[in-house]
Amino acid sequence: MLRSANKAKGNISSVFAHLGASTPEIDPRFLELKKQIAPKNPDVLRKAFDRVLNAMEIESQTIRQRGSAVIPEVTMEDIKANGGRLPSKLIPEVKKRGAVVVRNIVDRAVAAEYKSSIQDYIQRHPGIAGFPEDNPQVWEVYWSQAQVKARSHPNFTATAVALNHLWHGDKKAPINLDSNLVYCDRMRIRQPGDGKFTLAGHIDGGSLERWEDPEYRRCYTKILEGKWEEYDPYDVTHRIEANMDLYDAPGGCSMFRIFQGWLAISKITPGGGTLRVCPLVKEPTAYFMMKPLLEESMGTSNFMGAWPGRCQDITTEDHPHIVDSMVSVPEVDCGDGVFWHCDQIHAVEPKQTMKTDSSVLYIPSTPMCPRSSDYLRRQRAAFEQGLTPPDFPANDCEEHFDDRATPAMLTEEQKLGMGFAPFSETDGMSEGQLQAIRDHNRSISQ
Template sequence: MASMASTSTTSTMPPPPPPPSMLAPGKKREGDISDSFASLSGLNATPLPDRYRQLKLSLVAGHDEAQIVASWHRLLDVLRAENDTIARLGPDVIPSLRFSHLEEDLKAKHEELKKRGVAVVRGVIPRDEARAYKDQIEAYVAENKDATRGFPPENPQVYELYWSAAQLAARGHPHLVATQKRLMQALWHVSDPHAPVDISQPTMYADRLRIRQPGDARFALGPHQDGGSVERWEPAGYGLGKVYDEVFAGRWEDYDAWDAGKRAGAVCDLHAGLGACSVFRTFQGWLSISDVGPRQGTLLVYPLAKLATVYTLLRPFFRPKVAASSSSSLPASSADFLSAANWEFTGGAAMTSDLQGATPGHGQEFPEGPNGEPLHPHLELARTMVHVPQVAPGDFVVWHCDGIHAVDKVHSGTGDSSVLYIPVCPLTEVNARYLARQREAFLMGLPGPDFPGGKGESEHVNRPPASAIVGEAARQAMGLAPFLDSGVVLAGDAGLADGLHQVQGALGDGNQLGQGGRLVGPALDLVAGQAPDALLDGVDGVLDLGVEAVHAVDEGGRGVGVGALALGLGMLGGLFEDMLERRQPMGEGRDGHVVEVDGSHCDGSWEGRGFFLLEKWDGTAEE
């Protein structure tokens, strides 16, 4: 019988770390982008506590050790071939999309986009408009020079700015919001139809900006992953969504890097790091506001989204039989060192607490070891980290939330390398809770909850007000308008049907539950039980339109105290408008009225699917 990885009694699940900070905006200490990474903040690498050894034992407990080892061997074989392709193609390996032909390009390059996990979307915002953002930012900085922080402090290249007029305009630009939506819908999916995530509804995540000047070598951020570090192995982190379970079971080919449902409830910031992201970002991204090319202070990526993550997760369970160093006869780049035959599984008593490059409260990095050898040698990052192609103002660069990326160590160009950091975030309950706190920070001019605290821009001259965010889509994405008015299509046709009322509640606006007259909920009794006063207050405006006889019955045919018109998803626009125009019910139940959609009576228990138009009703059927 094959040996099992659970060969030690010490594989008991370790206690989880403390929960992430829920500090109000501005309550974290002051800092800058260097605080997000151990390498930039000057931290020395120290061994992780023994609980991480126990954690690693628990992750492989009960799995066939031979299966895990075999999966490692398969992975190394694939990496060897793929790395050769990346090194040969360089920046050409990164797909480019045209905003003007986005649907066509997404379809034509779909598989390559999912494999690479990175893309350049050309011309999302007109060139002159995007370049003007930089001029506006520089004027804003000049007006508030003494109050604006950045890294490095003596000559900022990355500014602690979140709420400038240019940033608000870019985040809310209808072209950019539309691009975010289509990228999520085209590349991500939700395997669980009840997962609380909506990939059709972008939400704003206010991040920093970079204006990197020629010659800069201080903002030399090496290869890293955002979205936490140790959290990827933690049961209370990504383990909450079972995001990587297939990898730890020796079935990494079955791991789906594009399943948003599993990530919706994951915790990616267990240690409340300064600048550590606590929300679910499907993509990280930036909008270029300058012309910049390779070696000009720009981005480098490892363009294998799935394989990069799989290797990162499995690397701590294997060690070389014969070590390598820069001075040895077996360099880390040699085929003999990288050969699967030179690597062994560290199970049972051989298990260590090592999670190479992971530091609690900081991003995952891919550094060299004490002897100069890379800690993740099979990625061959020295030859596989490729520059993104030449970009122009208005181009939008995105990469998978698990993607390994870096910046040029030295800006060798002659012009500035300037970007606005703008990720792509879906609507989830976790993201909505963050959005509520971020909205509070915005109104006060403070950094968002994830970022270092202090006064931020609260005293900045010409800081824009909330009215500067215009357009319904932009205001929804910022949490300034109710999502319900967007007629969102829920993931898997059901995803937020069990939780969108909680999302709106998380935004702290009870009346948002009823604004627009629609609420998503799985059953009328649940709907009626959620803050009824707030719901009814929000519906009064709809009643003023003259909708008087729209009622519903519960599953048993009994009239309910709060009536509803249930509209099937996809039928919302035309059917709802038709109902308002006719001002009469479309069908009649035993004790009230129900709506018949596609031949099915939507009685409020219709698998949680449907939009409900609420109204006050005493339970008496009307003719």
């Protein structure tokens, strides 16, 4: 079965409460969950939360002063010159900020051709679903030939691997940071003047799951103990098997997107409907994880913007210190990429004020691990049949398009990332890497 029978048709708004998605009631059992996971002494989290507030106030001064310039930047050439890794001097700042702009991943002319090709594809097939429904800016398109090429571009794969290696874990953990799998997502062509595709502050990769799923919760043990300063946002150990989608959400992600990302296929300036982020990882994560568990909130099942099967909203009402610290990413050109940590709070500017379109292909960094390999097998079946990938609303718009990408068009390199060919073991691999590759090859052989 490609997807849950419960997956309905829809668009990107299906998972965002602030775009109109319903907010299911939170079961009273979450009151008991709060009691189970919060320290018995309420002063532990109160003092820890006060320290977070102080830290964010200090950091926000720098963020306000520097604005978009606070986001680190690197070029594809710098990554190649450093043996496929981010330059060492840049790593501490990228890890602190959680976001990075990578310049020149794809040649500008090639990236512009991607957009032109996709626009032609959409025009040839009127009626493709998207959001807003009356004038789509975010299209339910996954299998255009340009998207398939972009996701497996050698430079994009190299960038993803470089980002993967900002993370670490036990050598026995079944993950291979050297191998990046392909997660097939949507694309955006946001027209001048658009004000409907505005995403308020939110976090992907689950919502209530961060507290509810025992393995996911273990990622945040230090935070929940009130020792947030010791929390490591780049430890993969408990993320590999974390269940980020307990409720079969219409926008849940079944793969481990170690960094979310997009590839620009147009020039995009601040004010052009671009991405906004809170350029910190540790402090905001501690903030939104602890605040629902403070003593004054323990009498309610409310998790402050987190609902079953929806993205977690970050709001001025519940998270003012985070919202006030958000900035737009710097100007980018065709072929540049923007990436942000899987726990990073992000948003989309409310208005597209450029005179030209603001266009991106959503492509994350997704290292090989058992959960991702299992999804890749299901995604592969959707690709073969032209169906919407299993994580997304079941529109299946491209099923009968004779000009969509097909497996026969894939290069040998593209077959690896898309699950049509096995990965090879090499000398020097850790026990965990070898396990990840063997599990992957076994999974895609089914």
